[in-house]
Amino acid sequence: MVRTRIAPSPTGEDIHIGNLYTALINWAWAKKHKGKFIIRIEDTDQERLVKGSEEKILQTIKEYGLNYDESTDIGGQYGSYRQSERLSVYKKYADELIKKKAAYYCTCTKERLAELRAAQQKQKQIPKYDKHCLTKQKEVKEEIKKGKSYVVRLNVPNNREIKFNDLIRGEIKIMSDNLDDQVLMKSDGFPTYHLAVVVDDYLMKISHIIRAEEWLSSTPKHILLFEAFGWDLPIFAHVPILRNPDRSKLSKRKNPVWASWYLKQGYLPEAVLNYLALMGWSHPEQKEIFSLDEFVKVFDLKDIKSSGPAFDIVKLEWMNGQYIRKLPISNFQLLINNFYGNKLDRDLIAKTSSLVQERMKKLSDYMFLCEFFFNKPEGYEIDLSGKKDLLKKMHESLSKVVDWKADEIGKTMQDLTKKEEVKAGEFFMILRVAMAGKKISPPLNDSMEILGKEECLTRLKKLL
RNA sequence: GGCCCCAUCGUCUAGUGGCCUAGGACGGCAGGUUCUCAUCCUGUUAACAGCGGUUCGAGUCCGCUUGGGGUCACCA
Numbered sequence: 001m002v003r004t005r006i007a008p009s010p011t012g013e014d015i016h017i018g019n020l021y022t023a024l025i026n027w028a029w030a031k032k033h034k035g036k037f038i039i040r041i042e043d044t045d046q047e048r049l050v051k052g053s054e055e056k057i058l059q060t061i062k063e064y065g066l067n068y069d070e071s072t073d074i075g076g077q078y079g080s081y082r083q084s085e086r087l088s089v090y091k092k093y094a095d096e097l098i099k100k101k102a103a104y105y106c107t108c109t110k111e112r113l114a115e116l117r118a119a120q121q122k123q124k125q126i127p128k129y130d131k132h133c134l135t136k137q138k139e140v141k142e143e144i145k146k147g148k149s150y151v152v153r154l155n156v157p158n159n160r161e162i163k164f165n166d167l168i169r170g171e172i173k174i175m176s177d178n179l180d181d182q183v184l185m186k187s188d189g190f191p192t193y194h195l196a197v198v199v200d201d202y203l204m205k206i207s208h209i210i211r212a213e214e215w216l217s218s219t220p221k222h223i224l225l226f227e228a229f230g231w232d233l234p235i236f237a238h239v240p241i242l243r244n245p246d247r248s249k250l251s252k253r254k255n256p257v258w259a260s261w262y263l264k265q266g267y268l269p270e271a272v273l274n275y276l277a278l279m280g281w282s283h284p285e286q287k288e289i290f291s292l293d294e295f296v297k298v299f300d301l302k303d304i305k306s307s308g309p310a311f312d313i314v315k316l317e318w319m320n321g322q323y324i325r326k327l328p329i330s331n332f333q334l335l336i337n338n339f340y341g342n343k344l345d346r347d348l349i350a351k352t353s354s355l356v357q358e359r360m361k362k363l364s365d366y367m368f369l370c371e372f373f374f375n376k377p378e379g380y381e382i383d384l385s386g387k388k389d390l391l392k393k394m395h396e397s398l399s400k401v402v403d404w405k406a407d408e409i410g411k412t413m414q415d416l417t418k419k420e421e422v423k424a425g426e427f428f429m430i431l432r433v434a435m436a437g438k439k440i441s442p443p444l445n446d447s448m449e450i451l452g453k454e455e456c457l458t459r460l461k462k463l464l
Numbered sequence: 465g466g467c468c469c470c471a472u473c474g475u476c477u478a479g480u481g482g483c484c485u486a487g488g489a490c491g492g493c494a495g496g497u498u499c500u501c502a503u504c505c506u507g508u509u510a511a512c513a514g515c516g517g518u519u520c521g522a523g524u525c526c527g528c529u530u531g532g533g534g535u536c537a538c539c540a
Binding site: 008009011020032042044045047048049106110113117121125126127149151166170172174175176178180182183184185186187188190192193194199210212213214215216217218220238240241243245247248249253275278279280281282283286288305307308309310311312314315317318319321325356357358359361369375398403410413414417422423425427428429430431433436438439440441442443444445 | 466467469470471474475476477478487488489490491499500501502503504511526532533534535536537538539540
């Protein structure tokens with residue numbers, strides 16, 4: 001049974017787009033193998049906890065359509081899925097490690113640790129805990145009995161080669177001497193990530209640990225833990241980290257990183273996911289646009305490249321435009337309605353949608369193009385004060401139009417350009433700005449038909 | 465800095481020793497369609513980081529160099 005998971009920590013306002021990428025891969029892998037996709041909330045850092053973050057993360061994942069099988073809000077047989085509710089579990093396993101001498105108590109103060117680190121750095125050594133407490137566990141236990149605060153540390157063995165296989169990167173080797181005696185249980189009774197992740201992945205029967213490359217270097221510590229417990233190793237796969245245009249790790253300083261931001265801008269979930277799928281992976285037939293279903297079918301973890309791709313919002317925009325254009329018109333209208341909170345005139349949206357659908361890259365482009373249908377222009381991008389004669393003639397001709405249809409309007413105006421010997425381009429630009437206030441608009445004749453005769457004449461008259 | 469990962473057009477990538485005078489997509493540029501803006505169509509631009517090997521033959525395998533990234537917390 002394939003069981004994958006993502007383990008977000010509720011320390012930001014939403015799920016990070018990089019985590020959404022990891023979620024997509026985990027989700028797709030589970031789906032492909034008819035397995036389960038799990039969300040576990042890793043809230044062991046009480047200091048950085050952000051209120052409402054967990055709910056928001058779950059909500060955003062749902063909005064993107066990555067349905068999950070087990071989590072804090074829907075439960076599951078391996079709960080709780082919130083680590084802060086599993087403290088006794090971690091305690092139990094920490095005790096087991098101590099019994100097995102794979103871990104030990106440490107009562108060193110933060111000051112001692114800081115001094116140690118400073119001294120090591122001064123001598124250009126690797127900053128590492130010196131196992132000071134390991135050599136005097138009896139005394140340490142006495143201190144703890146008296147109430148001294150303590151942590152539990154991993155007892156990293158000396159001079160051991162730790163090897164593991166990564167589905168994406170192949171065999172990875174590292175010497176244990178490069179590893180620090182990582183804190184496993186903090187003095188506040190909470191586990192650190194390293195203990196919690198191993199215990200939970202085991203208890204929740206996670207088959208594939210698919211996570212970002214930033215975890216690669218701590219994987220050997222996790223291997224040590226799996227071994228100490230005598231548990232079988234899950235399969236590891238470290239996906240590349242998404243990058244800023246300058247190639248550093250994708251960060252909110254340099255890019256919008258909250259997954260819901262893209263939705264708020266009017267990117268379609270399917271388009272974002274399609275774009276994300278193309279990060280480090282390509283469709284076997286080189287397709288750029290494909291459905292999630294198709295992705296699940298043809299996707300394979302081993303085909304993911306290990307180099308970190310730059311997130312290119314320009315290409316995302318293009319792709320989103322493709323998705324918008326492909327939408328059946330009724331769906332398009334529905335999305336526009338929803339996007340603007342169902343507050344706009346539905347009828348007007350229905351009338352204008354075919355005019356703008358192929359001109360939009362994001363749902364938010366709708367208002368840029370269509371505002372003049374809803375509101376009279378407040379300003380004019382071209383100075384029309386010297387064009388009153390022409391505007392007057394336009395008004396005269398248009399007022400005589402009986403059948404107020406785009407064709408008829410167009411014909412009438414074409415006739416006028418000839419009669420007045422004005423260049424069509426210039427003529428229509430003046431008319432356009434008179435109607436829309438802007439130099440850019442949907443097709444003019446159709447727009448005027450939608451605005452209605454009376455409104456068009458009013459807008460012209462205002463300028464006379 | 466130590467350790468680990470990585471390296472094809474500006475960007476996303478195809479390429480698994482001969483089919484590569486390196487293909488596609490985004491972007492850019494030029495042109496066509498057009499009353500604006502888009503769409504659409506056509507053309508074009510631009511890359512195997514460097515150096516050594518291995519081999520009849522290397523973008524593809526190996527090594528080194530360089531470059532980039534990650535990680536070195538009682539954060540995840």
